Amino acid sequence: MSIKKDEKEINKSISRRKFLKFGSLAVGTVGMSILTGCGGDVNVVEPSGSAGSSGNLPSSWDDSADFVLVGFGGAGAMAAINIKKQDPSAKIIFVEAGTAGGGSTKICGGGTHFGGGTQIQIDSGFTEDADEFYNYALAGVGEGGNAELMRVYADNAKAAYDTLVELGVTYSGFYTGYATGPAADYSLMYDNEKRPELMAKAGYTTPVPHTHFAIADTSAGLSRAGTFWRALETATLALSNVSVEYSARANELIVNGSGRVVGVAAEKDGGTKYYKASKAVLICSGGFINNDEMVQQFIPHAMNCFRGGSGRDRGDGIKMGQAIGADIKNMGAAEDYGPTYMNHPALVKSIAVTPTGIRFAPEDLGGSVFGRLVARTYPSIYLIFDQKVLDEIPLAVQANFSMETANTIVELAGKIGVPASILSETVNRYNLYATNGTDEQFQKDPTTLQVMEAPFYAMRQTSQRVFTLSCGGLRVNAKTQVLKTDGSVIPGLYAAGSSIAHINAQYYLAGGGTAGAFTFGLVAGREMSNENSWE
Numbered sequence: 001m002s003i004k005k006d007e008k009e010i011n012k013s014i015s016r017r018k019f020l021k022f023g024s025l026a027v028g029t030v031g032m033s034i035l036t037g038c039g040g041d042v043n044v045v046e047p048s049g050s051a052g053s054s055g056n057l058p059s060s061w062d063d064s065a066d067f068v069l070v071g072f073g074g075a076g077a078m079a080a081i082n083i084k085k086q087d088p089s090a091k092i093i094f095v096e097a098g099t100a101g102g103g104s105t106k107i108c109g110g111g112t113h114f115g116g117g118t119q120i121q122i123d124s125g126f127t128e129d130a131d132e133f134y135n136y137a138l139a140g141v142g143e144g145g146n147a148e149l150m151r152v153y154a155d156n157a158k159a160a161y162d163t164l165v166e167l168g169v170t171y172s173g174f175y176t177g178y179a180t181g182p183a184a185d186y187s188l189m190y191d192n193e194k195r196p197e198l199m200a201k202a203g204y205t206t207p208v209p210h211t212h213f214a215i216a217d218t219s220a221g222l223s224r225a226g227t228f229w230r231a232l233e234t235a236t237l238a239l240s241n242v243s244v245e246y247s248a249r250a251n252e253l254i255v256n257g258s259g260r261v262v263g264v265a266a267e268k269d270g271g272t273k274y275y276k277a278s279k280a281v282l283i284c285s286g287g288f289i290n291n292d293e294m295v296q297q298f299i300p301h302a303m304n305c306f307r308g309g310s311g312r313d314r315g316d317g318i319k320m321g322q323a324i325g326a327d328i329k330n331m332g333a334a335e336d337y338g339p340t341y342m343n344h345p346a347l348v349k350s351i352a353v354t355p356t357g358i359r360f361a362p363e364d365l366g367g368s369v370f371g372r373l374v375a376r377t378y379p380s381i382y383l384i385f386d387q388k389v390l391d392e393i394p395l396a397v398q399a400n401f402s403m404e405t406a407n408t409i410v411e412l413a414g415k416i417g418v419p420a421s422i423l424s425e426t427v428n429r430y431n432l433y434a435t436n437g438t439d440e441q442f443q444k445d446p447t448t449l450q451v452m453e454a455p456f457y458a459m460r461q462t463s464q465r466v467f468t469l470s471c472g473g474l475r476v477n478a479k480t481q482v483l484k485t486d487g488s489v490i491p492g493l494y495a496a497g498s499s500i501a502h503i504n505a506q507y508y509l510a511g512g513g514t515a516g517a518f519t520f521g522l523v524a525g526r527e528m529s530n531e532n533s534w535e
Contacts, residue, residue: 075497082525104399110224142506192366288315
């Protein structure tokens with residue numbers, strides 16, 4: 001018997017929330033802002049559009065402020081709030097390409113990777129300080145992690161969480177299962193923290209969960225992400241001397257004769273508008289996942305993945321920085337989120353095999369660690385499971401599956417084109433591990449081990465079911481000041497959010513993009529407020 005459904009491989013830029021909902025219709029979960037990416041440093045981008053002006057200021061400015069923030073999303077809002085905490089009289093102008101704010105923050109799954117002793121961690125029985133969070137997070141991102149920026153992240157993530165709580169965002173409940181997001185009334189959950197190799201590398205004896213999901217204000221028709229964006233947007237727009245120039249796409253940084261960034265040029269109303277920043281400019285306009293040329297250059301595998309982003313993640317801020325000599329880093333890094341349990345939590349009990357029938361990883365790996373393997377090493381794999389697993393999955397979710405089924409593993413192998421002898425050996429060995437309660441091959445969570453019995457099922461998982469975003473960008477220091485290729489600071493220029501290469505490296509911490517935007521936005525606002533006027 002063959003159970004098939006035409007697969008609609010949608011490869012356009014939409015929210016992670018909608019993407020995950022497509023495969024998880026009835027499990028009470030919400031997708032999150034989640035995990036991998038890697039790659040060496042790359043120091044060349046071919047900028048498009050005009051280069052930054054140097055010593056050639058516009059004859060007049062269309063508007064001026066102490067601070068000009070390019071992009072009104074999570075990082076920019078958090079920066080503005082913290083600028084005003086330090087300098088209540090500061091004037092701030094947002095230059096926003098869209099007709100409304102929010103960017104990727106507004107449409108993500110509502111998950112953030114916080115730690116260091118947040119209240120929900122404490123309430124759930126976990127203790128952790130900033131040093132422990134730092135050790136875990138640096139280990140969690142794998143090769144290429146930036147120790148300097150990770151230290152900043154670990155020291156300030158709790159403050160970012162506290163700011164959201166102060167603004168009315170709520171967190172409650174610890175969810176223990178494997179899922180792309182917790183049940184509706186829960187906030188805290190694990191990503192990859194329980195994996196023994198990560199615990200050993202981080203120095204943990206007891207795993208501590210870090211993925212924090214905001215509780216959605218469903219009474220207002222808001223998602224988790226919509227809930228924390230509403231809080232940030234409302235608080236920002238309530239600040240005095242803060243304005244937003246919507247439908248203004250920034251395309252140039254204005255630099256004076258001494259090499260200081262003093263303003264921004266943007267396309268608006270069919271012409272060019274110039275916005276003067278007497279103290280500093282912050283680039284926080286998103287990543288580059290919606291720019292095909294940059295994706296093909298830096299993360300070509302993502303062309304075959306399911307790309308997210310706001311539609312305005314076109315790399316504008318990155319290219320603007322490059323045009324005046326800014327360095328870039330980790331441009332090969334990407335989220336690459338696609339765990340075994342992408343479609344339903346029960347599938348963590350399956351066996352993941354290559355097209356040759358070999359089990360290649362523990363099936364309980366975090367979404368980005370497993371997704372990276374699918375997206376970059378095995379563009380096509382199979383999940384092998386049995387009737388017991390299928391019975392846990394609601395029919396509404398099964399309706400989106402494309403499966404093969406058979407009464408024997410040999411028959412199933414023939415249907416999916418996998419060597420029967422190898423697949424049989426793989427399943428027999430896995431069943432032995434399940435019987436003994438110990439995965440001797442990959443140390444999979446014993447609670448997810450169970451003997452496979454006929455009938456058997458196989459479901460193909462490809463890179464097109466891996467959700468991805470760009471994670472590389474402008475190189476910044478601990479103060480979020482943008483750096484040149486020689487490591488020196490570009491005066492008057494800061495960056496945060498997905499426009500920078502921040503905490504994620506080889507792997508992407510679940511919710512790390514959104515948490516990084518909030519945390520480095522907070523740091524940027526605090527540091528920018530110390531700037532003096534150049535005038």
